Amino acid sequence: MEIPMLTKFVNGLKMFWESRRLRWLTIVFVLGLVLTTVLQQMALLVPSAWAYATLISAAFPMFFLLTAILSLLGLQRFVASEESYSSSAVMFIIWIFVSIILQVYFVFNLFAVFMIVYFGIAFLGWISFQAYFSTRTSLGYAEKADVRENSRLMKVLVTMSHIFCYVVIFGALGYVLSINLTELLANLPRLALLVLGTLVAASFNFFNGMILGRQREKTTFVNVALIGLFISLYSAYFIYNAGKTTTLGFDIVGFAITIFFVFYTMSSVGSTLASRAEKETRWKISKELAVTLTFFLASGYYFADTILPILPSVDPVLGAAMGDLTKLFIFPLVALVMELLFIRRAGKVLEPAAELPPEEEPIMTEEEAEPSEEPVVEEIAEAEEPDVEEEKPSELEENLWEEEDQ
Secondary structure, eight states, X not given: OOOHHHHHHHHHHHGGGSSHHHHHHHHHHHHHHHXXXXXXXXXXXXXXXXXXXXXXXXXXXXXXXXXXXXXXXXXXXXXXXXXXXXXXXXXXXXXXXXXXXXXXXXXXXXXXXXXXXXXXXXXXXXXXXXXXXXXXXXXXXXXXXOOSSOOXXXXXXXXXXXXXXXXXXXXXXXXXXXXXXXXXXXXXXXXXXXXXXXXXXXXXXXXXXXXXXXXXXXXXXXXXXXXXXXXXXXXXXXXXXXXXXXXXXXXXXXXHHHHHHHXXXXXXXXXXXXXXXXXXXXXXXXXXXXHHHHHHHHHHHHHHHHHGGGOTTSOHHHHHHHXXXXXXXXXXXXXXXXXXXXXXXXXXHHHHHHHOXXXXXXXXXXXXXXXXXXXXXXXXXXXXOTTSOTHHHHHHHHHHHHHHHO
């Protein structure tokens, strides 16, 4: 028995377990997540250990970046073996040491490059991937709402759903203000970003309402309403996470949700990138490159998200909320773009049916139909009377025409 969403999730993760090399890289990735979490908790207990925690944790994204580059060049065998885990372990020790040296060099000599790679590409890139695939999943459910006609009851329900989206967004903000107002007032940058992010989510709902007005007589009307509902629920979740009482200690619920989203997006990103290897296209990538690129983005995001609260130059409370605050800005923007593309695609699908009305179908005239009868008559005549003279088919043809005239 298959459960559509769960089966798709599991099948997406199967790619990371297809070969010995990919299984080893997956083990290293999980090890990096666990070690990064442990080092963060140690740095919270001993603040002076933040440099060591950062140094070791940052080595894993750098390792996967190097692995992705070597996979692009077809040299992945020098990072992990396809025959032996022990050989892979030896190569891992060498490459993780090289990764530590490289990222130390970047921090002290090319700090701007370090920030771009870890926070610009990995952190923001992974959140953008999350927004893209979450929105695509929402659109997938929305497309299943096959509504041929928008009744008055349906329009009333969609209007109520649109109003409910505002209630969810501002209700989440009101709730966190009611339970955590003192802490938020003590951290004005966090409060300002939280309010601004809420306004961005509400602005998406406003533009979504304008689109609903234009689509009220079209089959995409319900689809647009559903994507608006999904994004408002996502935004409410981010508002709550970014504005709730901050616990710098280990939060098992938050950790479980973060890991789930990491693996959920891994499944979508990895399967999508790997599918390029099966297509006839100029831009083809190997599964090793797809997996290592996915691991680089995921580990880079997790490193940035867990390391921000322990950096001396960053407010720990603001750093802990930065991941959800960033998602609060990016998710609605990505959703709006994808929604417009969805409407455009749906419009193109419906265009051909509107261009061919039934009354314009070609009708064969009597003159056009007559020549087609000649070879048939001749074939019948030849089959029935093979020994007749050549003039006989023409006489039979004349008799048929005379009958038609009568």
